[in-house]
Amino acid sequence: MANSTPLHVVTGKGGTGKTTVAAALALALAGRGRKVLLCEVEGRQGIAQLFDVPPLPYEERRIATSDEGGHVHALAIDPEAALLEYLQMYYRLGRAGRALDKFGVIDFATTIAPGVRDVLLTGKVYEAARRRRGKSSEFVYDAVVVDAPPTGRIARFLGVNDDVAGLAKVGPIKTQSESIMTMMRSPQTTVHLVTVLEEMPVQETLDGIDELTREGLRVGHVVVNLVRPSLLSDDTIEALEGGRLDAKAVAPVLERAGLPAAAAATLVADGHGHVERQRLQTAQQAIIEDCGRPHVALPLLTGGIDVGALQDLAVELAPLVEDAR
Numbered sequence: 511m512a513n514s515t516p517l518h519v520v521t522g523k524g525g526t527g528k529t530t531v532a533a534a535l536a537l538a539l540a541g542r543g544r545k546v547l548l549c550e551v552e553g554r555q556g557i558a559q560l561f562d563v564p565p566l567p568y569e570e571r572r573i574a575t576s577d578e579g580g581h582v583h584a585l586a587i588d589p590e591a592a593l594l595e596y597l598q599m600y601y602r603l604g605r606a607g608r609a610l611d612k613f614g615v616i617d618f619a620t621t622i623a624p625g626v627r628d629v630l631l632t633g634k635v636y637e638a639a640r641r642r643r644g645k646s647s648e649f650v651y652d653a654v655v656v657d658a659p660p661t662g663r664i665a666r667f668l669g670v671n672d673d674v675a676g677l678a679k680v681g682p683i684k685t686q687s688e689s690i691m692t693m694m695r696s697p698q699t700t701v702h703l704v705t706v707l708e709e710m711p712v713q714e715t716l717d718g719i720d721e722l723t724r725e726g727l728r729v730g731h732v733v734v735n736l737v738r739p740s741l742l743s744d745d746t747i748e749a750l751e752g753g754r755l756d757a758k759a760v761a762p763v764l765e766r767a768g769l770p771a772a773a774a775a776t777l778v779a780d781g782h783g784h785v786e787r788q789r790l791q792t793a794q795q796a797i798i799e800d801c802g803r804p805h806v807a808l809p810l811l812t813g814g815i816d817v818g819a820l821q822d823l824a825v826e827l828a829p830l831v832e833d834a835r
Contacts, residue, residue: 514639514693515649516731519656521664521718522704523711527735530815531704531808532657534823538831542578544652547638548584549575550633552659557584561817568592570638574817583651585638591632599823625688628670629687636690639698661718663824666727668694668701677824700730702830703803707794716801731796731830732805739809740788742781750781806830 511567518535523530536548547570550557555565561573566586574582626639629770641650659667671687693699705715715732722729742750749755757778761771798805806829811819 512698514636514696514698515654517635517639517654517656517693517699519658519668519699519701520699520704521661521732522733523662523714523733524660524683526704526706526711527808528660528704529554529657530560530820531702531733531735531827533557533560534808534820535702535827535830536582536653536655537574537576537820538827539653539655539823540574540576540582541578543576543578543580543829545581545650546583547651548582548657549587549635549654550585551587551635552657553586553588555586556657557586558751560815560820569627585634587631587634589627589630592634593626595634618655619719625670625673628667632668632671632690632694633686636686636693637765647741650812658701661714664701665721665727666719667721668727669725691823695726695728697728700728702730702733704733704735705798706736707791707798709790709794710796712794712817716797720800721802729803731833732801732803733827733830734795734798734805734807736810737807738787741784746781747785750778750785755781804829804833 518532518539520528520532520535522531532550533548536546539546548557550566557573558564559568561584563571563573563584566584568586568588568591570583570585572581573584635654635656638651639649639654643650658664669691671690703715705711719729719732746755755778755785757774760778761774764774764777765771779802806827808823808826811822813819
């Protein structure tokens with residue numbers, strides 16, 4: 511029997527939409543009738559904004575329900591609250607811990623001490639993934655999804671407890687750190703990387719795959735986000751590149767449509783720019799297809815992101831959810 515709930519860690523370069531993907535993945539899992547916990551660890555309240563709910567406190571709250579009976583609960587993990595919880599759980603420092611908080615010691619530890627913040631964040635994820643229903647063998651959640659730090663520091667974030675276990679020779683800190691790393695490197699934990707089809711994010715994704723693999727962390731899907739469809743037919747592209755579709759040819763068409771003929775040059779230039787962007791996107795797509803990891807593409811949604819848009823993206827994530835069975 512597994513020692514923890516399946517854990518999906520979602521990372522990606524800033525600006526690629528990893529929070530959106532994490533939220534859509536949680537909805538996709540709930541759409542299979544599962545009870546899902548969606549966690550954020552960066553203090554941005556991105557989940558609350560996406561689901562149009564008030565800022566999340568340090569407690570688990572239901573934010574979505576699926577027609578299939580699944581639920582999404584959300585938790586914004588606060589490192590200061592997590593440290594107080596840790597002190598109470600392992601050292602019974604209830605009042606003493608609150609006294610430390612009053613004197614600013616908690617804030618100092620979570621912002622200054624190297625690695626302490628990440629230890630507390632991963633520790634709370636660990637606790638949620640292992641929590642069971644009373645004395646039964648069933649887990650409280652069927653899946654946990656984490657909106658994690660960016661790709662550039664994801665391996666360090668997930669592996670921080672390796673360092674702690676090496677420093678702490680005995681005691682609950684060492685025991686918990688080793689247990690957390692066992693979970694992070696188990697088949698129950700999968701790291702998904704979000705990218706867009708641009709050179710820097712794609713390269714960072716490839717670097718992230720290599721680093722995670724070296725650290726013994728399981729890489730799942732590459733989620734290619736914000737994919738732009740081609741707005742031009744093959745014939746139109748051929749005419750543009752062959753010089754047959756130029757400002758002189760476009761101007762009369764604009765005039766017949768009641769538009770200024772002077773806009774023809776700008777329109778043709780925009781067409782060439784679109785063709786070039788699509789060519790660059792196709793080149794980056796080929797790199798992703800050759801990276802050795804399964805991938806799924808999500809379209810660019812021009813109307814913005816709300817719960818309805820998240821549901822649409824959740825449908826597109828079906829291959830990832832099927833592989834997570």
